[in-house]
Amino acid sequence: MYRLGGSLHLTLHQLRLLLATAQEGSVSRAAERLHLTQPTLSAQLKQLAEQVGLPLHERVGRRLHLTEAGRLVAAAAARVAEELGQLENELAVLRGDQGGRLRLAVVSTAEAFIPRLLGEFRKVRPAVEVSLVVLNRQAVVGRLLENQDDLYIMTKPPAETPVSAVPFLTNPLVVVAAADHPLAKRKQVAAGALVDAEFVLREPGSGTRLAAEEFFAARGVQLRPRLELGSNEAVRQAVAGGLGLSVLSAHALGPHPEELGIAVLPVRGTPIPARWQVVAPAGKRLTPLAQAFLDYLQERAPRLEAEAGQRLALAVAGAIPGR
Structure with missing residues (x-):
């Protein structure tokens, strides 16, 4: 049993339940993750709130939100989980475990x-x-x-x-196009030549997209996204299908990019440096x-x-x- 404060007694099991619920934002999803029924988890959370003496969560729309007390207890639960993980690994080192x-x-x-x-x-x-x-x-x-x-x-x-x-x-980033794109035959391409090109980009906030936008903006080019996709494979397929240009990591090209139907454009200033x-x-x-x-x-x-x-x-x- 984990003792919090002078008279408050919370079990590690209860703390893990609250932490999982906070992370999932839903009692039903947390119950599924923990392999519990939803009524069982709800009852455990209710018991925990009674021990704390304050509501720990509230429902706004379809999503569960922690109260201020809930956030405090969940933060303590996260610290306990981290310390226990650290302890487990340090003990494994002392035992000579790998x-x-x-x-x-x-x-x-x-x-x-x-x-x-x-x-x-x-x-x-x-x-x-x-x-x-x-x-x-x-x-x-x-x-x-x-x-x-x-x-x-x-x-x-x-x-x-x-x-x-x-x-x-x-993590060198390169501009790619369909293998039969007219620019693929050039020995060098100026960034300005892509001012009217349509791009297939990762979702907003993607590290690759942020780097690409910074690179082209510094050269007076604002990228025009025709499609926004959530994976590199989807981007590669869209580029190969002629839906637009894109910016990809050299690590994502595969051993033979030409077999994917894409070509790397020799855009001046690329590869875009990243790490x-x-x-x-x-x-x-x-x-x-x-x-x-x-x-x-x-x-x-x-x-x-x-x-x-x-x-x-x-x-x-x-x-x-x-x-």
Whole structure:
């Protein structure tokens, strides 16, 4: 039993229930996540509110919102969960275990390389359990603000909140078009030549989109989105289908971009420089396992950069192996 204050007794189980409900914003979704029935979870939350002596949540429309008391208890629950996770990993180190649980949240562009790196990492430490969440940047930032995971991987950390950010990998961004696009035959393309071009872009707030908008705005070009899509695969398919130009990470091109029906345009000033960063809330103490994975990423980064550079050079030069 976790004792909060002098006379208030809350169990770890109750704190976890409230934390899950706060994160999901819905009793029904929290119950599903916790493998409980909705009436059981509602009864537990009611009992917790009675122990606290104040309402912990209220419903506005279809979404559940925490009261001020609920936010205080949920914040305490998050701190307890983090400390217990830290304790579990530190005890594992003392026992000589190579296991533990690693929780990662990454932006969807990172799915081009993070799953493979995780697989390689688990070959070295097969007892490690991994929770990987792949979302758009806005959702990953939301999880970061709530401190739901051990590490967060993105290119543009939020400026509105203090964070610790460790760059580990370059992320060159390139302009792509359908393979049969007239500009694909040019040796060089000025940014101004794209002033009337239609673009297929990621959703607003995407790190790739933000970098692309900054790059073109500095050259007097305002991007004209014809489509806004939520994944790199959807963007690639739309570009290959001739729906517009786009900006993608070189890591997302695949080993043979030409086989996807797309071409990299040699736009002057590109690749747009960006860097992948491992982000955590400022002051967060990394677990030994999270630190080990960060070290692993930094060790493997040169190989990934070489692979991305090779793909980019082939795509820009039009050198297609085997043809």
